[in-house]
Amino acid sequence: xxxxxxxxxxxxxxxxxxxxxxxxxxxxxxxxxxxxxxxxxxxxxxxxxxxxxxxxxxxxxxxxxxxxxxxxxxxxxxxxxxxxxxxxxxxxxxxxxxxxxxxxxxxxxxxxxxxxxxxxxxxxxxxxxxxxxxxxxxxxxxxxxxxxxxxxxxxxxxxxxxxxxxxxxxxxx
Amino acid sequence: xxxxxxxxxxxxxxxxxxxxxxxxxxxxxxxxxxxxxxxxxxxxxxxxxxxxxxxxxxxxxxxxxxxxxxxxxxxxxxxxxxxxxxxxxxxxxxxxxxxxxxxxxxxxxxxxxxxxxxxxxxxxxxxxxxxxxxxxxxxxxxxxxxxxxxxxxxxxxxxxxxxxxxxxxxxxxxxxxxxxxxxxxxxxxxxxxxxxxxxxxxxxxxxxxxxxxxxxxxxxxxxxxxxxxxxxxxxxxxxxxxxxxxxxxxxxxxxxxxxxxxxxxxxxxxxxxxxxxxxxx
Numbered sequence: 001x002x003x004x005x006x007x008x009x010x011x012x013x014x015x016x017x018x019x020x021x022x023x024x025x026x027x028x029x030x031x032x033x034x035x036x037x038x039x040x041x042x043x044x045x046x047x048x049x050x051x052x053x054x055x056x057x058x059x060x061x062x063x064x065x066x067x068x069x070x071x072x073x074x075x076x077x078x079x080x081x082x083x084x085x086x087x088x089x090x091x092x093x094x095x096x097x098x099x100x101x102x103x104x105x106x107x108x109x110x111x112x113x114x115x116x117x118x119x120x121x122x123x124x125x126x127x128x129x130x131x132x133x134x135x136x137x138x139x140x141x142x143x144x145x146x147x148x149x150x151x152x153x154x155x156x157x158x159x160x161x162x163x164x165x166x167x168x169x170x171x172x173x
Numbered sequence: 174x175x176x177x178x179x180x181x182x183x184x185x186x187x188x189x190x191x192x193x194x195x196x197x198x199x200x201x202x203x204x205x206x207x208x209x210x211x212x213x214x215x216x217x218x219x220x221x222x223x224x225x226x227x228x229x230x231x232x233x234x235x236x237x238x239x240x241x242x243x244x245x246x247x248x249x250x251x252x253x254x255x256x257x258x259x260x261x262x263x264x265x266x267x268x269x270x271x272x273x274x275x276x277x278x279x280x281x282x283x284x285x286x287x288x289x290x291x292x293x294x295x296x297x298x299x300x301x302x303x304x305x306x307x308x309x310x311x312x313x314x315x316x317x318x319x320x321x322x323x324x325x326x327x328x329x330x331x332x333x334x335x336x337x338x339x340x341x342x343x344x345x346x347x348x349x350x351x352x353x354x355x356x357x358x359x360x361x362x363x364x365x366x367x368x369x370x371x372x373x374x375x376x377x378x379x380x381x382x383x384x385x386x387x388x389x390x391x392x393x394x395x396x397x398x399x400x401x402x403x404x405x406x407x408x409x410x411x412x413x414x415x416x417x418x419x420x421x422x423x424x425x426x427x428x429x430x431x432x433x434x435x436x437x438x439x440x441x442x443x444x445x446x447x448x449x450x451x452x453x454x
Contacts, residue, residue, distance in 0.1 A: 021213070034285065064234040064274040073272050074225075074234040079316045079349050101316075102349040102401060123217035124316070124351035124400060125433045127234040128225035146287040147234075147274050159217070161210065161402070173210070173396065173403020 006155075007055035008097060013118055016162050018171045022120055024158040028099070029058045030151035032078050035142055036086040039150075043093060050141040050150055053094030057118075060100035062147040064127065072137045072153075074127030077101040080119070084108055091115050099160055113168030120160035133158040176256075176441070180263035180308070183437040184239070185271035187312055188231040195355075195409070195434050196222060202353060202399070202406040211404030215353075218399070218432055232433050236273040237312035239264055240372055241296045246303035250443035257296060260308065264294050276315075297369065305440050309376050312435035317350035318428075323368050326423040332384065335360065335425055336391055342427050343392050343408070348401015351431035353409045355379075356392070359426040361416035367424035370414040375430065376438055379412030388413070399432075410434075 002016050006026030016022055029051055031039065043049055060080055064073035080100030087098065088111040096117030098108075101124040112119065123129060136154040143149050163171045191199075199222070203215040225232040241260060245253060267273065268291040277292065278285040322342045326334045339358065346354075359370025379385055389411045398404025409432065418424060 019210070062234060062274065062276075064231050064236055065272045067228075067230055067272050070230075073274070074231040074236075076221075076234050078235070079319070081349055101351065103347050121348075121400065121402075123214055123221070124348075125233045125314075125431050126217050126221035128228065128230050128232055129217060129221040131228075131230060132224060146289060147276065148287075161213070161400075171402070173208070173398060173401075 006057050008057065010116070013097065013116065014166045016118060016165060018162050018165045018169045020162045022160050022162055024057070024099070024160065025156050026154065027056065028153045028155045028158065029056055030061050030153055031058055032060050032062050032148055033082055034145050034148045035150045036083050036090070038142055040086045040089060049093065049095075051152070053090070056095070057097035057099060058095055059122075059153070060098070064147070070131075072131060072134050075130045075134055076125055076127035077122040080104055087111065091117055104164060109164055109168055109170055112164050112166070116166050117164075118162060118166060119164035121163045122158070122160040130158065176259050177263040177266070180260060180439060181267040181270070183439060184264065184267035184310060184312070187310065187435045187437040188236050188271055188273060189225050189229060191222065191232070191433065191435065198409040199353070199432060202409060206399070206404050206406055208398050208402070208404030210402035211398035211400060211406065214400035214402060215406070231272065231274075232435065233314060233431075234274055235276065235314040235316065237314045237435070238277065238318070239291070239294045240311040240313045241294055242309045242369070242373060243296060243298050244301045244303070244307040244309075245298055246305045247300055248302070248304040249306050249441070251306050251441060253298065256306065260296060261292075261294060265290060265292055268292070305442055308439045308441070309373065310437040311372060311375060314431055314433070317354065317431040320346035320350045321371070321426075321428045323364055323424065323426040325364060326425055328421055328423050330423055334423070336388060338425055339388055339427060340391055340395065342429075343397065344395060346429060347397060350429045351433070352397055352401055353399050353406045353432050355410045355430040355432075355434045356388070356408055356412070357428040357430065358388070358411065358413040359415075359428075360413065360424070361418040362424060364424050364426075366416065367426040368428075370416060371426035371428040374412040374414045375428070375434065375436055377412055377414065379410045382413075385411045385413050
């Protein structure tokens with residue numbers, strides 16, 4: 001088990017190897033398909049990113065609504081492969097630590113090799129489990145997208161497995 | 174309880190608690206799995222199942238597109254118009270009261286505007302020779318729906334061609350659909366009929382006949398494992414339905430379900446004047 005505090009330092013990322021179980025603590029940004037499309041288009045048009053990419057991690061997720069008294073509903077990962085078309089560009093702009101589920105395209109691996117970064121796989125379908133790791137939630141952009149809005153979470157003991165490490169090594173079963 | 178409440182409660186329960194036979198299969202796979210990483214995944218799934226039940230929240234944030242089909246008995250005496258309205262109303266209240274994620278967008282090609290209600294739902298009706306109506310619901314998550322496929326095989330492809338297509342599809346899906354998966358397979362009819370059967374297959378007992386067993390064994394020999402991290406349990410069940418087809422074809426459809434195969438089934442008996450007099454859960 002390796003702990004990773006977020007925002008991260010470059011040295012912390014380098015300590016993590018393929019196959020490690022990682023526990024995340026701290027600030028975790030959340031965005032999925034439409035948020036990626038918007039960030040990509042907006043940055044391409046010369047606008048600044050909606051949050052500081054350097055030092056921060058993004059989690060591919062769209063929560064279910066919270067039950068009365070809770071801060072968030074079920075909050076597990078969505079399929080990362082759908083973000084592959086935007087990730088190489090976003091990695092080049094500093095968004096180098098990603099959390100989702102399932103395999104990534106070679107272009108993502110290559111970008112991590114070039115810029116350094118991590119891809120972590122969280123446990124797919126385990127939305128109730130991750131709901132317990134989330135301590136605060138704030139919507140920071142794209143509220144009109146409903147469950148696809150860009151969020152800032154505080155997490156504690158958020159579990160994932162390293163699939164692509166800093167050097168671009170990929171987990172092989 | 175009236176019909177709308179029965180449907181609503183069944184849907185909310187389906188989002189939180191898996192059918193016991195599915196939970197059993199997951200627990201058994203956890204016991205037996207020797208792959209280090211996939212065992213870890215199955216362990217997390219087990220924890221998740223307990224938390225969802227204890228906290229009364231959905232197992233997965235993707236509460237799905239509600240796939241709905243009705244086998245309406247020609248002798249049931251049930252008023253189809255009333256039934257249709259009841260199902261739609263019940264679904265809409267389940268989405269709201271059960272904290273389902275609002276996952277439906279209109280204008281799918283361009284604007285993709287969230288309808289904010291998780292509606293509309295589409296209901297497929299089929300008339301059968303019985304005195305009841307069977308309503309079938311799948312809370313169909315799209316991580317797995319996205320890797321579902323249809324192929325028109327050659328009529329001489331036979332069993333080998335079918336198995337080859339299943340294996341190719343499961344390999345292509347890899348870790349994307351939240352394995353261990355459940356497979357619904359529809360064979361025959363036209364392209365759309367095969368696709369329909371591949372979903373209806375989840376409502377019959379699987380892993381029974383030789384073909385289903387053979388497919389399950391072949392899929393599990395791929396070694397994809399839970400979370401796609403390598404292991405013996407890539408699939409936990411295979412259920413296949415077939416129907417007559419054309420001499421020139423062999424349509425095959427595969428619906429992939431994630432480990433959280435969430436579903437509900439309600440059987441109704443009708444009264445004299447089209448009202449629903451009882452339901453068998």
